[in-house]
Amino acid sequence: MAHDILISGIRRWARLPVAGRIAIVYLLARLITTGLLLLAAHASTPQSRFGLSPSMGQLVLGWDAQWYWWVAENGYPSQLPLTESGEVAENSWAFMPVYAFLAKGAGLGEWGAGALLVSLVAGFFGCLVLHRLLRDRIGSSAAMWAVTFFACGPLAALFQVGYAEALFVLLLLIALDLVLRRRYAPLYLVLPVMGFTRPGILAFALFLGLHGILRWMRRRAEPLPARHIVHIVALGAFATVIGFAWQAIAAVVTGNPSAYLSTELAWRRNWLTDPSAQFVPFEGFVRGAEFWMGQAGLPSWSGWLLLIVLVAGAAALLLRSPHVRRLGPEIRLWSASYLLYLLAVFFPQSSTLRLLLPLTPLWGALAVPRSRLYRWGMLGLCLLAQWIWILCMYGLAQTFWQVP
Template identity: 40%
Template sequence: MADGLTTKPVGPASDRSPREPRRRPSLPVGVIVRWRLTPWWLRVLAVFVLSRAVSTVMLLIYASMQGRNAWTMAQPDYASFASIWDGHWYYIIAVVGYPSSIPLTVDGHAAENAWAFMPAYPMLVRGLMELTGAPFATLAVVVSVLFAAVTALLFYRLMSLLLPSGTAMFAVLLLCVAPLSPLLQVAYAEAMFLCLLCACLLLLVQRRYLWMLPLVTVLSVTRPGALALALAIGLHAIHRLATRGRDPFPVREMIAVAVTAVATALLGVAWPVIAGLVTGVPNAYAETELAWRSAYIGYGPLIPFTPWVQGANWWLPGGAGVVLLLLAVVLFAALLLSPIGRRVGVDLRLWSVAYALYLLAVFFPQSSTWRLLMPLFPVLGILAVPRSRVYRAVLVGLCIVGQWVWLYYCWWVNGYDWTPP
C-alpha cells in the first residue's frame, strides 16, 4: 500500500537465510558471535570508519607527494588537498554565488563557469561556515563524510530488504571500498547526492511514493539525475500496471506514483530553467556543460545519444571504440538480467536502466565519467551475491587497488593533467 505500509518486509533478512548455507567459520567463534550480536547500524558504521581510514591514508600519501598546483601549495594539508578540482568551484559558489551572466570565451562560446554546479551542497557548507566560522575546506569534507555515513546506513537497509543480511553487509563494504570511494570524503557533492538517492530508492521499493518528494526537491539541486529518477519511477509504475493481476495496484497508489513521477520530472529541469532566467540565456546550463567537452570535440549542439558515439570514436578511432561501447552495454544488460541480477529486485534494476539511459543520452565519456557512474551503486548488491570467500577477498582487494589507481590518474595533480575526476 502507498505511503505508509509496504508489501515487503522492511527488516533485515536473517543471517541464517536458506540462501546462505552454514559455513565453517574461519574466525574464532566468539568474535563471530559478538559481531552478529552487534546492532546492524554499529556494524555498518564500523565498516564505514575502517574503509575511510584506508582511503584517508591513501589521500595523505598523495598529498605528501603533491607539488604546487593551481589550487594548493606543495604538500598541502588533508582538507586543502580534498578541496581541489570541482571542490574549488563549490568554494566559489559558497563564497560569491553564481554569475549573473554567462562568461564567454574569445570566440563567443560559453566558458566553464559555476552554473554547471548545483547549489544545495555549497550553500549547506556556506550556512555552516556562517554558524561556526570554520573554513570551507574543513566543513566541506565534514559534510561529505557525514552524508557518506548516512548513505552506508541507508544502503544496508535497502539491500537488507532484498538480500540476506550478510550479503547486504558485504554490499556495504563494496560501497565503502569502491575505487571511487575517496570521493565520499572530499569537497564534492557526490556523498550528499548518493545519500538522497539511496533514501529515494528505499522509499520507492517500500512504495512510499509521496514521501520521496521532499528528498527529490533537494536532490534536484544537488547533482544531475532527477530526470533519470523520474524515468525510473515511471518504469516502476508501468511494471506495477503490468503485474497488477498478482500484485494489486490500487487507484490511490496509481495517483501517488503519477504525482511523484511528474513532480520529479519537473524538478529535474528546474535548475536549467533557473540558470536561464538569471542569466537571460535560455540554454545557459546546457551551454555551460558543453564547455567541458569542447577540449575534446570542440563546440556543438547537444544531440541526445550521440555524445558516447563521439567519445568512443575520439578515444578509440576506427570503430573500435563503438564496438567496445556496444559490448559494455550488452554486458551491463546481461548482468541485470542474470539470475544473480534478479536478486536485487525489479525497482533497483529499473533505476540502473534509467540512469544508464540518462548517461548515454547526455554525457560525453571522459575521465570524470567514472564519477558519474557512482549512482549505479545498487549494482554492488549484485556483485555481493556470490558467497565464495576467495571471490569476495579478491573483489575487495581489487577495489582498494582501484582506489590507488584512480587517485593517481584522476585526483593527484601531476603536471599537465587531462584526467580530472
C-alpha cells in the same frame, strides 16, 4: 587458544547492532582512505595540479570542490562569461546549490571543513540506507558486504572531498528505498533536494515511469490502489519538472535560454576542438567513442563498435545476470534508467567513473557469492582500485584524463 579468541570475536561482532557494525566498517574504511590520500600527497610533484606535498585541506578543496566553494561564496553570474571566441565559458551554473550552501552552513563559514563533514556524514548514512535497501533481497550478511565494498570502493575518496556525490547518493538510496516500500508521499520532499544537489533527477523520472508500468503489469499479483497510481504519475511529472527547473532558473537569471546547456557544453572543449554548438542527445558518447579511439590511433568505427559492445554488455548484465536479478526489478530499472541518462547527456571522460556512483545498489550483486575467498578478494580489488584512482586524480593529476 587463537581459535577460541577468533570464535569469540566473531560472536561479539554478530551481537553488535547493524548500525554499530556499519559504523566500524565505515570508520576503518575512512582511515584507509585517509592513509591513501596522504600517500598520494607525498607522491605529488611540482608538475601536479596540487604541487609538492599538498595538505589534506588542499585535496578536500581540489577540482570541482572549488566550483562549489565559489557558488557558496559568490552565487551564480547574471552574465555568462565568454571565451575569446565568444562562446560560453566554464562557469558555476554547472554546479547546483544544495551541497554548496549546506557545506557552508555545516562549516560555520569554513567551507572546506563543512564540505568534509557533509560528505563524511552523507557517506555513513548512505551505508545505512544501502544495507536497509538490500537486506530483504540478498540477506543481511551479503548486504553488509555490499556496504563494505561501497565504503571501500574505487571512488571512496568522494566521502572525504568537496564533491556532491555522497550527498546525492544518500538522497537517491532514500528515494529508492521509499519506492521499494511503496511509501510514495515522502518523495515529494526528497526529490526537490535531490534534484538541486547534482544532475540525475531526470533519470529518476524515467525510473518512476518504468516502475509505474511494472506495477500496472503486476497489479494482479500486487494490488495497485488508486492512490498509488496518482502518486506515481504525480511524482514522475514532479521529477521531470525539477529536472528542467535548473535550466529555467539559469535562463531567467542570465537572460540566455540555453545558459545551462551552453555551460555544460563548455567543458567538452577540453577534449574536442569542434564540439557542437547545441546539445544533441546521445551525441556526447558517440563523439567520445570516436575521440578516445583516435587517441589510441584507432579508426572511428572501432569506437562505435566498442560503444555497442558496452551497451549490449550492460543490458545483458541487467537482464540476465542471476546475481543482479536477485536485487529485484526496481533496482534493475533504476540502473537501466541512469545508464540511459548517462548515454543521452554526458561526454565520456575520466569523470565518467565518478558519475557511475549512483549505480551503488549494484554492489549487492557483487556481494551475493558466499565464498570467503571471493569476498575478501573483491575487497582487495576495491582497495587497489581506490589507490589507483586517488594516485591518478590527487597525486599525479597532470594530464587531461586525470580529472575526477
